[in-house]
Amino acid sequence: xxxxxxxxxxxxxxxxxxxxxxxxxxxxxxxxxxxxxxxxxxxxxxxxxxxxxxxxxxxxxxxxxxxxxxxxxxxxxxxxxxxxxxxxxxxxxxxxxxxxxxxxxxxxxxxxxxxxxxxxxxxxxxxxxxxxxxxxxxxxxxxxxxxxxxxxxxxxxxxxx
Numbered sequence: 569x570x571x572x573x574x575x576x577x578x579x580x581x582x583x584x585x586x587x588x589x590x591x592x593x594x595x596x597x598x599x600x601x602x603x604x605x606x607x608x609x610x611x612x613x614x615x616x617x618x619x620x621x622x623x624x625x626x627x628x629x630x631x632x633x634x635x636x637x638x639x640x641x642x643x644x645x646x647x648x649x650x651x652x653x654x655x656x657x658x659x660x661x662x663x664x665x666x667x668x669x670x671x672x673x674x675x676x677x678x679x680x681x682x683x684x685x686x687x688x689x690x691x692x693x694x695x696x697x698x699x700x701x702x703x704x705x706x707x708x709x710x711x712x713x714x715x716x717x718x719x720x721x722x723x724x725x726x727x728x729x
Contacts, residue, residue: 571709574649575612577605579669582644593640602634602664602678605648609662613702623696624687630659632680635718638673645669652710653719655703657694658684663719677718 586597610616610627620626640646647669654661659681666676686693695703 571612571706573709573713574651574665575609575706577608577648577650579645579647580604582640582642582646584642587642593642593644595634595636598634598636598640598666598676599632599678601646601666602648602676602680605664605666606650606662606680609650609706613706614699619699620687625685625693625696626687627660627682627684630681630683632678633718633721633723634676634678635721636676638668638675640666640668640675646675651713651716652703652706653715655707657700658692660703663716665716677716679719679721 580601582593582597586594586600588594607616615627645668646666649665649667650662651664652660652662661681662679664678664680665674666678667674683692684695685691694700
């Protein structure tokens with residue numbers, strides 16, 4: 569398994585149907601792209617559709633926080649980088665950054681925590697050893713990357729001076 573630091577997704581296009589009545593790329597569809605990109609990265613770790621089918625295990629999002637920084641438009645091409653920040657026996661904490669594919673500027677950042685789930689038992693369960701080993705390897709490669717300032721960002725009104 570060859571791991572990049574960070575993982576970089578395929579290129580996605582902002583679809584016409586994702587533009588809302590304000591003429592903006594609707595916030596929900598940023599998350600569609602983030603989800604598709606994370607599926608690509610997790611497939612490398614051994615957590616793709618075949619894994620779910622063969623083991624009756626998968627992973628669910630526990631928490632996600634998206635920061636929207638610059639507007640995208642219909643037809644814009646984007647790519648998403650994924651950086652694994654931390655993990656334990658059942659969870660993975662990661663951050664994704666969506667960049668305009670041509671201009672390379674940062675459009676949005678999504679920080680997420682997922683948990684491994686045994687679908688038969690309907691409860692969380694540890695990653696199997698081969699997957700856990702892959703997660704550890706990705707974290708080691710990503711350890712050298714700077715942590716984006718949006719990680720750990722708290723929502724709230726700015727303090728007044």
